[in-house]
Every structure is written in C-alpha cells, then in structure tokens.
Amino acid sequence: MPNQLQPVSLTVTMPTIMAYADLTDDYNPIHVDREFAERTEMKGIIAHGTMSLNLIWQSLRKTLGTPAMAGARLDIRFVRPVRENDIVTGGGAERADTPGTYDVWVRNQKDEPVITGTATVAP
C-alpha cells in the first residue's frame, strides 16, 4: 500500500500574507493591497504561490525526515490561485510502482487542486 504523506494545513489570513511579504520582500499589491486586488481580474487578495508550495515541502519533511530532502526533486504546477481565508492542505502519496516518487498536491477547502505534481526523494 502506498505510503501516505502526513497532510499539513494552513489558513491563509491577511497577517500570514503580510508576514510572508515581509520575509520574501514581495509586496506585490495583488498580495497586500485589498482595494487594488479587488479591481483586478482576481477580484481579491491572492496569496504568494510559494506559501502553498511550502506545505508540500513540510508534508514531505514531516513524513520522511530532513535527511531525505537532500537531493529531492520537485516537479509541480501552480493550477489555481489561493485567496485570503482559504484553508489549504498539502499532502501526497507514494506511487506503488515507483518507490521514492510521490504524487504531491495542495488543495483548498473545496478540495480543488492548487498545486499538483511529483516529488522524488532519496530512497
């Protein structure tokens, strides 16, 4: 049976987005200026893409441990934006036919995919 990754969730609040902006020095108004963001096609604040990507990393690390992450390969696609107040969860499962390769994903509270892809770690 495939090895399931331990899921990791995050509620994307405005304070989290602001902390992320500070840390990454990314103050793009689509992330931090609600009035601006509401006038764009996105019609509201969206979170930094790498905030969701971190959930996959955390899920892999919590399940497999830090040493397994050395040399890890990630092949992922950003398929849907994450909005303010979304609850996003990262997780995955090992492929039965390819040990060490995991289908990984981040999904929102509607179970819609946000990021999909694969991770390959040291055996």
Next chain:
Amino acid sequence: MPNQLQPVSLTVTMPTIMAYADLTDDYNPIHVDREFAERTEMKGIIAHGTMSLNLIWQSLRKTLGTPAMAGARLDIRFVRPVRENDIVTGGGAERADTPGTYDVWVRNQKDEPVITGTATVAP
C-alpha cells in the same frame, strides 16, 4: 538573445531562519538549534530548503510579472544545503530554443549550485 531573469539575493542570517521557522512552523533543530546542528553530519545550521526556492519564484515574478506565474511549472532539484551566513542568489535565463522555458538556479557565494532546474511560464 535569451531573456535573463533579474537575480534576487538573500543573506541567510539566523534571524531570517528563525522568522522562516515561525512562518512555516518548521522548528527542526537542524535549522534552529546550533548545538544540535553542529553535532550532525551537516556540522552546523542549514536553512529551510524552500527559503532558497522562494528566490527562484521572486526572480521569475520580478522579471515576468505576477500574471505570468499563474499555471507556472517548476521542475527543480535541491543539490546542496544552504548554511547560516551563506549569500544565495536565484536567477535564470530563457532557453533560446524554447520560449517560455527558463533554466533556473540558486547559487551560493562560492557560485556553487544550491538548486537547479527549469521553470515554464505562460507565454
């Protein structure tokens, strides 16, 4: 001539690592406990892998703009740890033969690769 991505650099200080631990709720002692980290094979503190990955994302976003990042694909490999006080730089260049595909990288102050891979963005 290929389109160069604007490089983005970060000096990995202990306060940056601690802020990153707070944000990602990742307090693995290899990241935050110097005494512990010095007794491991790594012989010192290493930064969270996704801290470096963010530099690639920032480099893409600064050069291409946020809309180009919707649907982006990243295929990257973590090839070397980042240590406390390393200065890491993310950047890349568009492939002449494949518009929209960028060779991306993060390198340390010794010009050693930390992350290598490709990013594919909307044309």
